[in-house]
Amino acid sequence: MSKPKYTREEALAFHLEPTPGKFEITATVPMTTQRDLSLAYSPGVAVPCEEIAQNPELAYDYTNKGNLVAVISNGTAVLGLGNLGALGSKPVMEGKSVLFKRFADVNSIDIELDTEDPEAFIKAVELMGPTFGGINLEDIKAPECFIIEQTLKERMDIPVFHDDQHGTAVICAAGLINALHLSGKKIEDCRIVLNGAGAAGIACIELLKAMGARHENCIACDTKGVIYQGRTEGMNQWKSAHAITTDLRTLEEAMKDADVFLGVSVKGAVTQDMVASMADNPVIFAMANPDPEITPEEAHEVRPDAIVATGRSDYPNQVNNVLGFPYLFRGALDVHARAINDEMKIACAEALAQLARADVPDEVAMAYGRKLSFGRDYIIPTPFDPRLIHTVPPAVAKACMETGAARRPIVDMDAYEQTLAARMDPTASILRSINARARNAQARMIFAEGDDPRVLRAAVQYQRSGLGKAIVVGRDDDVKQKLEAAGLGDAVRELEITNAAKTDRLADYKEFLYKRLQRKGHDRHDIHRMAARDRHVFAALMLAHGHGDGLVTGATRKSAHVMERINHVFDANTENGVAGVTALLHKGRIVLIADTLVHEWPDEEDLANIATRAAGVARHLGLEPRVAFVSFSTFGYPKSERAEKMHLAPSVLERRGADFEYEGEMTVDVALNAVAQDAYPFQRLTGPANILVVPARHSASISVKLMQEMAGATVIGPILSGIDKSVQICSSTSTASDVLNMAVLAACKVG
Template identity: 75%
Template sequence: RPDAIVATGRSDYPNQVNNVLGFPYLFRGALDIHARAINDEMKIACARALADLAREEVPDEVALAYGTQLSFGRDYIIPTPFDPRLIYRIPPAVARAGMDTGAARRPIVDMDGYELSLKTRMDPTASILRGINARARSAQARIIFAEGDDERVLRAAVLYQRQGFGKSIVVGRESDVRQRLEAAGLGDAAGELEVVNAANTEHLEDYKNYLYQRLQRKGFDTTDVHRLAARDRHVFGSLMLAHGHGDGLVTGVTRKSAHVLELISHVYDVGPHDGAVGVTAILSKGKIILIADTLVHEWPNENDLADIAERGASVARALGLEPRVAFVSFSTFGYPISERAEKMRIAPDVLQKRGVDFEFEGEMAVDVALNVNEMKKYPFSRLSGPANVLVVPARHSASISVKLMQEMGGATVIGPILTGIDKPIQICSTVSSVNDILNMAAIAACNIR
């Protein structure tokens, strides 16, 4: 019937009835009141809380995850599993019902305080990753994995396809890929992956002609171009993407990122003055911070820093964050005075003149940017809360910050996310795990750039 309203357990239809909408939060409320049992009234309270939530305006991060603005109606009668409000709306409703019916052995006295405590338990990093994964599954992008001779890359390619994100295209020799998959215990996946190389593609001449047009006035002859297009997997993968033979590219696992960026620059404009910026997401202790530029600009000037801030803010919004940008330095609002910190002081003025639509401030030390108590010492600051985008003075300081957080702080690192270019290309680090590579593939699939 055309007027039917349908709910189902399937994720590829509207109104998915997913058990994660109920049981984690139903048990949360029951456990927090030390309930003797979970009675019908508590279950009904859970259902009514879900029904009420579906009638409210949907948060931006949920809309981003599904690629559309949801509103109550025939295709949205129940909240989505990615709704961050579930944890602080359902447990209090269940707890109240348990207390009203005498099931609670330890009633909650301060219900407002209880709701606040539930909000603080939310892990925004997990929410963001779930949102990225949902968007990737919706996009069903064809991702090119350029380094088919690396076991981690092959594992990520298999996972990308088997977890329903889309199609994996691996650059490599078919025999090598099959051998490595078998060695990894994934021999059955050999027939699932599309394996492409210069020897088995019908597009090599087109790739070479395209590349020659870009490089003929940069000292490259036809022999050089053939060598790049036919023998270098990073260039070959970039050419595939440029010709629409894939929707995104993931590379960088086997070579230093600076070298990979140089190879990609043969096909795309990714130089310091081409608008390209590397933004790295740091996920730690329930918080997410973006650091830029971690890839392109070696020593940016104040105008470059303003560009970097804009690209960082764009990535923040693509991840469902409201950007708050801090230009960080060892100097805070002019003290101590240093010529090295001057550009960090001027860059916010450049943004001010551009009339950007996000919060920014600087120059400031990292603790002032991130610590609420330190921020209170500077009530004139334009930031309404802790910064979530840090623009650093140079690439070396960005690299040091990211790797220190990763190695000493145990942070999860996603990136650098290459932004500001025509196609979604993501460059992993040489220490990337299979999960890291899979995350980068999902980001490429979401077209975050």
């Protein structure tokens, strides 16, 4: 499996741009008029204040408390990096907050407390109770974390959960249930070695013992070696509880004949010799972050029979608490839980284990870019599995209700599961899916404009993200100089640079071009100039000859100019039904607009072609197409000659027997709003349209740019659809990320 490569600079740039940090807060109510102000703030705000003061439960209705979790740390055990202090832990805590949002739509804010004194920490968190629906403690070292969590649980009436303890234990348990199932062993017979007897370690071993592991079969180790009865150095009451009577003193001795190794310590703590000495079919969970105790490659080299998991996303079997805390809190918040108890944790572990054993739907495997079926390399669901959100929280909520910890039980579980599924932003999974498909395709991508720094940055990112090979058209010295200026000097050796003037393929390219253009007013001299000097033409010729799998261009010139050049090599024109489709992504919604590139003033036949192209693009993106032919009139009113072709286009599709939903003509509000559609009960769309076919190129451009400028929508495209090779044309205002998106689309042949 290819590992994504990133440099320290890229990691820093990711956190710096577009604004420092990883999230911001946005308002959910209108804040426009004087009236809005009077309601959101004084005097209107007094009403909910008084109601809540009388009945605190109402805070869940009138404030964001019920969907707000604090991620709180003092930075004393930041991942496996040690004590980096409160401020040093902030990027991780912001990260946990965005994971809450991304995976379970839980709003979360990070809080870093500058104290190593448990009492001060406890006091600070306790006082924050009214604000939050739950408290997620993170990266606080043992043994202080045990005291802090226990005390806060006793004092607070909302869930308090130390993620490194219980989140890790839950995922570890889920993974182990499945790993032992595969290796045919029973937990009560297993010899288990734990390395790292801190927050994560103690919680993991406690949960495994609750699941049947025998005390005398579990050996815990820390920096001083085996924790044995009578040891005095580096001990505390939590370690003592797991001390056993044994002559073994070192991790190396403990590992001999062990069935299971659990590492929650530090990078490189385990050697190949130790792994080699384990029992048959050993299970190795090397969970230290960011680097495991031993890498899967190293472990498999000496023990091909091992089932190996790590805490990282770039290896199979990611045993990481990211699979737990978002869903545990989602389920807990949805029943206004007082606590997250053991039954809820076990329900979470079982739901995760079961999900990994269930058949993986194609779209999940496709989104992950590789085949997933229960086995040694897939013992636990992947973090991007979209089924997690509607399978794990219901299990947690049910356990909460059954144990009496729910303040507001859920009545209709089926309806709850459906609302959970609808909660997630579909655009995130679409973007992820096309990235995964591109990574699978490993396309050789031609970036035609190697003299543009945005294009060069996109090309470098394309290659370094493991998406495929980037081929840049340009002069070597110019590319080198521009890469250096962009701080990417190293990349010169990584990229393939093709200089049109120097390539020995030029003769073939010219011959090909002459054949196409000799009867279109071009002589040999024109052909030479175009093939050798025009990078759009040259790059298109490379693609036409199979010297690349896809092409991205257009960042430096107006699209009309670029289209004309591309048309010298391909037939990207109206006669061949080629169209441009632009995807607008905004507030969790995706709408495609067409034609944004090729047809100036399409007639009804063209409009039907455009709809068909756009429907193809939608399906490529994983959407079931619903086309609306939009205009300023709806179903014939007001009557206008200009709207006539929009009125006729659906009947053209009907005549052709199109296999997707379409309707029109209609205004944009009717197309996009289910309530507005109710006024036309005869209309045939089964929901709001996700494709708008517009009357002309100018209306397409106006709509896209208006959404971009006024609403801040993400624009992907125009995606060129209808030519047999994969060409994508960026807009001249593209950023490096826009160019990269176009390369990703070209790589997975959307179009």
